[in-house]
Amino acid sequence: MVLYARDVMKAYTRTFSEKMNALEAAKVMMSDGVGFLIIVDGSGKPSGIVTEWDYLHKVVAEQREASSLKLSDIMTAGVIGVEGKTPTDQVTEIMFKHSIRRVPVFEQGKLVGVITSRDIIRIFREYM
Amino acid sequence: MVLYARDVMKAYTRTFSEKMNALEAAKVMMSDGVGFLIIVDGSGKPSGIVTEWDYLHKVVAEQREASSLKLSDIMTAGVIGVEGKTPTDQVTEIMFKHSIRRVPVFEQGKLVGVITSRDIIRIFREYM
Ligand SMILES: C[S@@+](CC[C@H](N)C(=O)[O-])C[C@H]1O[C@@H](n2cnc3c(N)ncnc32)[C@H](O)[C@@H]1O
Numbered sequence: 001m002v003l004y005a006r007d008v009m010k011a012y013t014r015t016f017s018e019k020m021n022a023l024e025a026a027k028v029m030m031s032d033g034v035g036f037l038i039i040v041d042g043s044g045k046p047s048g049i050v051t052e053w054d055y056l057h058k059v060v061a062e063q064r065e066a067s068s069l070k071l072s073d074i075m076t077a078g079v080i081g082v083e084g085k086t087p088t089d090q091v092t093e094i095m096f097k098h099s100i101r102r103v104p105v106f107e108q109g110k111l112v113g114v115i116t117s118r119d120i121i122r123i124f125r126e127y128m
Numbered sequence: 129m130v131l132y133a134r135d136v137m138k139a140y141t142r143t144f145s146e147k148m149n150a151l152e153a154a155k156v157m158m159s160d161g162v163g164f165l166i167i168v169d170g171s172g173k174p175s176g177i178v179t180e181w182d183y184l185h186k187v188v189a190e191q192r193e194a195s196s197l198k199l200s201d202i203m204t205a206g207v208i209g210v211e212g213k214t215p216t217d218q219v220t221e222i223m224f225k226h227s228i229r230r231v232p233v234f235e236q237g238k239l240v241g242v243i244t245s246r247d248i249i250r251i252f253r254e255y256m
């Protein structure tokens with residue numbers, strides 16, 4: 001049976017403003033227990049993503065203060081995502097090719113869920 | 129055919145002192161292109177691990193300065209690792225159960241390599 005992104009994803013719709021303070025955003029990541037945030041522009045359109053990697057590289061290693069930065073200062077512009085009907089093997093390929101661990105799922109441009117490398121591993125466990 | 133940790137791992141032997149400065153360590157992670165460091169105690173025995181997650185939670189979100197911290201201040205004490213002869217499905221299970229993405233490989237207590245979630249996904253791609 002073929003699995004699609006919508007079968008594997010965790011439902012997730014939280015988006016964050018480009019203008020949000022980077023320290024505040026880090027605290028939200030902590031309390032939500034997630035390692036990423038999906039960022040939207042003024043019109044609610046997905047415009048970027050930030051992960052712990054971005055904080056390590058663009059905040060810690062550069063000795064900057066998260067409290068003095070906005071998400072737009074540290075995010076990766078342009079999100080690699082899929083639609084609910086994308087087959088899971090394609091999602092796996094995307095994750096592998098781009099060396100990313102989170103692939104958001106969009107329907108009509110709206111965030112509906114996210115697939116992480118752990119979700120992909122969960123599927124494979126079931127085949128073992 | 130059964131794959132073992134030693135077949136799947138990337139050879140990797142770099143270890144870091146508990147006393148190393150956390151900012152310096154962050155810069156090493158950046159230049160090495162890795163998201164983790166394996167930490168050893170005074171006698172060279174593996175004692176901990178640090179990842180971007182630890183920097184986000186224990187440095188950024190707490191508004192501390194990496195330059196004023198040592199790796200022992202932010203590492204996770206006690207490393208979950210495997211031996212080269214551990215079957216890959218066991219490694220996958222460990223990754224999944226503990227929600228970790230890097231599993232170091234030790235032989236006679238010495239670091240010889242590391243397996244990441246991307247390596248696991250690489251194997252599964254080949255089965256698809
Ligand atoms: C090349 S990856 C290295 C793996 C790392 N674990 C990660 O996913 O953050 C790091 C960069 O990829 C970006 N990234 C992660 N997921 C992404 C996605 N779905 N679309 C676009 N960029 C993404 C992050 O913002 C970060 O700058």
Ligand SMILES: C[S@@+](CC[C@H](N)C(=O)[O-])C[C@H]1O[C@@H](n2cnc3c(N)ncnc32)[C@H](O)[C@@H]1O
Pocket residue numbers: 035177178179180181182203204206207208209226227228229230231232
């Ligand atoms: C629960 S995981 C969440 C996933 C995250 N991507 C990671 O692996 O860093 C985060 C914590 O697990 C710890 N960790 C990661 N790999 C580990 C390993 N092989 N052994 C012990 N702790 C580990 C990190 O130090 C961090 O504090």
